[in-house]
Amino acid sequence: MLILHCPYCGIHADETELAPGGEAHIRRAGPGSDDTEFENYMFARKNPKGVHFERWRHVHGCGKWFHAARATDTLEVFGTYPAQTTEPPEEILAHIRKRRPDWKGFQG
């Protein structure tokens, strides 16, 4: 039962208000993409023990999609940010590096 901060309506939302949407920052592979690109887009998902970027929707709230940077092993939340971006904001990355000096960095 996580609590995540919704960057749109500004509230700390209980997990019951949220719907998970899997890994964030997946690049869509449409017509013209080769099989590997399409396979990666459709099926290849990271499952790290540690820092992870996820999509969530505040479905029983404002209805907006947002992203969360989170540790899958400790459930620490490094930050949440709007979904209208192709990569995590620098301030979130800086915070993760501070909390996890060994982290290898964001790989899109």
Added chain:
Amino acid sequence: MSTRHPALGRLIDRSAPLEFTFNGARLRGFAGDTLASALLANGQMLLGRSYKYHRPRGPVAAGPEEPNALVGLGTGAGFEPNQRATTTELFAGLTASSQNHWPSLEFDIGAVNQALTAFFPAGFYYKTFMFPRAAWEKLFEPVIRRAAGLGRPPRQSDPDDYEHFHIHVDVLVVGGGVSGLTAALAAGSTGARVLLIEQTAHWGGRAPVDDAEIDGQPAEGWISAALKELAQMENVTLRTRMMGAGVYDHGYALAYERLTDHAPDMPGPRHRLWRIRAGRIINAAGAIERPLPFAGNDIPGVMLAGAVRDYLLNWGVSIGDRTVIVTNNDDAYRTAIALHDAGLIVPAIIDARTDADSPLIAAARERGIRVERGRAIARVDGGKRVRGVTLCLHAGEGAPLGHIPCDAVAMSGGWSPVVHLWSHCGGKLRWDAEQALFRPDPARPPLGADGSGFVISAGTANGHLDTASALDDAFDAGRRAALELGHKDKGKGGKAPTAAPEEHAPVQPVWMMPQGAGAHLQEKAFLDYQNDVKVSDVRLAAQEGYESVEHTKRYTTLGMASDQGKLSNINGLAVLADSLGREIPQVGTTTFRPPWQPISFGAIAGMNRGPLFQPLRKTPIHDWLAENGAHWEPVGGWRRPYCLRRAGESVEQAVTREILNTRRNVGLLDASTLGKIIVKGRDAARFMDMLYTNMMSTLKVGRCRYGLMCNENGFLFDDGVVVRLSDDTFLCHTTSGGADHVHAWMEEWLQTEWWDWQVFVANVTEQFGQIAVVGPNARKLLADMGTDLDLSAEALPFMGWAEGNIAGIPARIYRISFSGELSFEVAMPASRALEFWRAALEAGKSHGVQPYGTEALHVMRAEKGFIMVGDETDGTVIPQDLNLGWAVSRKKPDFLGKRGMERPHMQSDDRKQLVGLLTENPDDVLPTGAHAVEGGRRENGMENMIGHVTSSYFSPTLGHSIAMALIRGGNRRMGDTLTFPLEGGRVIRARVVEPVFYDKEGERQNV
């Protein structure tokens, strides 16, 4: 015999006697009794039979850790099995019954299992019942189910009320003993919002029974002063009869409040599940005593030493006249002293330690109690009741050194902190070898959202077994919790309560008594009472290669009963460690999972049952339909009428009548459940071209087009008619069950992929009523309702739409058809829909109008070969499989699913394709889901399947059965006859045909 002591019992009110019944016998107890204490006071030691061997069992504990004293409570609808007598408060009229015996508690046939002990070793289920497979279902399982198991479930639905309660607090303190009270005082004095909960009806925990002195006064006085102080703090909430059940991520906790279990006539809900979000959770849940594994340690009358003391001092119940104490630590001496001081006889204290000395031991000796050091119990003598114990050397293998007659045994194997709430969410433990216990490792707490620990263990639950250090620890815990949340020390209550330091002789770990006991003694030494797991079972598991404590648990069922191994886990893993020649911390514990004690299903459900289980969506016509014979079926969150039955009519007759009338005259369908989503904005057309497989940007204002939506795999998931309302506005009709999903799908793409596109979407499903007027007389009916619209085929052709007034009601009218008939779907404001419905029925009288339901709709669409999402699709079907390739654009550079459809497998001719089926016997209706088989058998013996029936009906219009099926390479199979084997050896054969059965040219709808 256990009996009521003449004087003692701090919790009972002797002026308030209560009557209750056990197995039909009327018994008497007092207000303040638990069911267990009242039964023991009446000499009822035997309370049930064990799970596997049906051994006679009585209570072994006095609290929630009790494994044996499970009874059925109540009668009829209020009956509940497997309730703990030790946590059930007595009330007048309580009805209890023992369980797991036949024919009676005293004489039980199943007890022959005891004689077969050798045949029920660890893992016996796995070993015995491997083959043949069929025997499981027919023989083994029914026999085991009858012989094993505990209480029987109630047969009627639960008549009681339950509720959930949500609360946010700064600090949740679990446990109302002196540690919990101290922690709450420390946290509360900072102004933090504190919730302090206690699972029993009483504050103070074991301190009064342990004869503790706090701040220079007896524990009871200190407890009432502390409660008074807490009651004055407005920021502190106190709750008894409320159990901390579980701790979950990010400070979420569940607590279970039993409101009326002790007073069934009290109004209000029976149980309340508190859903708590806390900044910090303090686990002050105390400790539980461990049994000692010796032969016969399950005979009724063998009890934990702390429980013997509890029964005597709390409820004035003496367990026996002569109680032998057996221990490896000092605490049991308190029981010896309490029994002696109450005038009862303690023939001996058998202490496994050879050289222990301490003030408590001295105090026992001063009373003239015989202390046998370095000794052990070789075995307990007795059957349904203790008759005596045989003494031996603890260091030896059990050679008898003498016999001590007694009628009770009080045992103590040391105390284990209740670490459950610490561990539920990942808090780690460390082994404290000096005290022989697992305790929370403060360096590895469960972590919250900010990465810091959010559970703090306090007092005994943190491994501080003596009062003085427990109070110090609890005070620190309460203060730290508040300060970590940003509250400030206000200088009030600034120091921990004090207690005199205690001097203890160290505990000596004992995992088998005597330590060198042979197999014949291990076989009678129980670790898990409820599941009948003995020392010998764990040793056997170790010999057979089980090294992981989690595997051993499942193999032997150690700790898997409803008490979840509260008494057995530590002893069991210690025996395993010993058998494997490892250290205890190397073996580790099994996972602690919530709830700490069982909670009722009612509390979990709360108010979410019956009509409140799921909100029911109702169309504007719902009530009219209900009053006019609706035979309901659930569709999404809605109820839709399957058909509308007339008096004396069967469901089948009604469906047939509705179909024929619609095809001959005119029918009315409440289509309001159909999803309606507005897509609007500068980029609406561009967005629509991405959503649908066909081209929507070319759709002209005033026209409708059938469209398909696929996911990125190319699989069809929704369909419906798209209406172009204006240049930048589309109305998307979706399936009734799919509207919410389609709306969410649109939002997801707009928010997360094409966020620069100027499009808004709005789900207006419930804003509009939608009524289909269907059949040859549809146009005449609408004209008779009075309209300013030109409904002629020229002005409003098939797949056109118009806006105007009908019967004075503003309406959009779409010429679309899901039946193949002349059809107008009319949308109007939801508030006017019922008015429209009534007006249509009135105007339609002379045209033979009749309403129809969903089954008629289904049959008519199948007659026309129209697909139904969810019937013809199953999440693996692409439009081309359904002969809908015409609706997949080849011109558009991109749409959702396009890339997925380009994969070779999607292009294959050998995919399952939609065909029609005509059965050889036109009266045979194929069951939906029937498989077509062909080409012999597969390796596993199953016949080779080439497809399945997706829709199948008897068509009243055509007078024969019709079906659709997805058949491998179906388009090449026209005219072939396929075989459909059914249950019971019956076979139906059917010919493959085009899936359009009626009016192939579409002349009826296009008039």
